[in-house]
Amino acid sequence: MRRVRRILVIGATGRIGREVVSRLGAAGVRVRALARNPEAAALGSDVEVVRGDLTRPGTLESCLDDTEAVFLVWAAPPAAVGPALERITARARRVVFLSSPHKTPHPFFQQPNPGRVLHAEIERRIEGSGCAWTFLRPGMFAANALAWWGPRIRAGADNVRWPFAAAPTAPIDERDVAAVAVRALTEEGRDRAEYVLTGPDSLSQSEQVAILGDAIGRPLRLVEIPPEEARTELAALFPPVVMTMLFDAWAAALGQPAYVTSTVADVTGAPARTFASWATDHAAAFRP
Numbered sequence: 001m002r003r004v005r006r007i008l009v010i011g012a013t014g015r016i017g018r019e020v021v022s023r024l025g026a027a028g029v030r031v032r033a034l035a036r037n038p039e040a041a042a043l044g045s046d047v048e049v050v051r052g053d054l055t056r057p058g059t060l061e062s063c064l065d066d067t068e069a070v071f072l073v074w075a076a077p078p079a080a081v082g083p084a085l086e087r088i089t090a091r092a093r094r095v096v097f098l099s100s101p102h103k104t105p106h107p108f109f110q111q112p113n114p115g116r117v118l119h120a121e122i123e124r125r126i127e128g129s130g131c132a133w134t135f136l137r138p139g140m141f142a143a144n145a146l147a148w149w150g151p152r153i154r155a156g157a158d159n160v161r162w163p164f165a166a167a168p169t170a171p172i173d174e175r176d177v178a179a180v181a182v183r184a185l186t187e188e189g190r191d192r193a194e195y196v197l198t199g200p201d202s203l204s205q206s207e208q209v210a211i212l213g214d215a216i217g218r219p220l221r222l223v224e225i226p227p228e229e230a231r232t233e234l235a236a237l238f239p240p241v242v243m244t245m246l247f248d249a250w251a252a253a254l255g256q257p258a259y260v261t262s263t264v265a266d267v268t269g270a271p272a273r274t275f276a277s278w279a280t281d282h283a284a285a286f287r288p
């Protein structure tokens with residue numbers, strides 16, 4: 001591992017960023033976590049947490065002091081990209097950006113949507129800045145199951161009502177995304193790498209729900225509903241633009257296996273975790 005002066009994690013309180021902070025800390029790297037509300041960050045008393053907001057670029061300045069590398073998760077509005085990226089790339093020598101597989105020639109990843117445009121735009125700005133960079137392009141997170149299916153399963157239902165039952169994805173464990181991020185942040189030879197990250201198996205949405213059932217010891221099945229019905233039933237879960245993005249991707253994914261890469265194993269030396277192992281480790285979150 002290279003000696004890195006200090007790494008700033010933006011998105012540190014989220015699913016991937018939290019895991020990156022914890023892994024960098026465990027590896028003895030000086031890590032600083034950015035949060036809009038440090039008091040609520042709950043990252044542990046040994047983590048340096050600083051207040052910052054991507055939509056208020058001035059707040060990034062002191063967060064970037066004495067920082068060599070930045071791990072960037074972008075969850076802010078697109079209008080904030082320009083000013084924030086200007087500050088980040090002016091101060092950091094290396095940026096590892098959590099993107100998505102917008103360049104991967106699989107129908108699931110090729111449907112037009114605002115997320116792809118945003119990620120491509122952020123990548124373009126980082127590439128043009130002269131910083132060293134690595135782009136992580138994970139597919140579907142296994143952790144989506146917590147928000148998507150968790151509430152209904154926790155409430156005791158033996159099914160989830162969902163569209164596109166047969167659509168396959170290769171869900172990736174957030175710990176594997178974080179493990180690759182840590183390599184990219186701390187090792188030489190990762191500059192200009194574009195890592196498309198997936199879980200090890202192509203699994204239909206029905207299969208994923210059944211695997212969750214195995215993990216919690218209660219049979220679960222996915223009951224397919226038509227997309228028009230799902231638009232109403234899932235309105236509280238997804239904003240319309242996200243629903244359209246997901247439905248278009250699932251529809252395009254039907255009829256062929258999900259795109260699967262060996263990148264997690266290639267970069268970390270450990271095989272990508274299966275969805276079954278993710279489900280076992282998160283079973284408590286699906287029990288009443």
Ligand SMILES: NC(=O)c1ccc[n+]([C@@H]2O[C@H](COP(=O)([O-])OP(=O)(O)OC[C@H]3O[C@@H](n4cnc5c(N)ncnc54)[C@H](OP(=O)(O)O)[C@@H]3O)[C@@H](O)[C@H]2O)c1
Nearest residue numbers: 011012013014015016035036053054074075076139140141
């Ligand atoms: N879900 C998927 O299947 C999937 C697949 C591929 C790529 N992705 C990408 O992954 C990213 C999301 O990662 P995640 O799931 O780890 O995130 P997450 O759990 O949704 O957390 C979002 C993080 O962004 C921070 N944040 C939000 N607005 C901010 C702002 N204005 N300034 C500074 N920080 C802000 C939040 O911090 P505070 O609220 O504490 O300030 C939080 O730490 C997105 O870019 C998404 O497109 C997702």
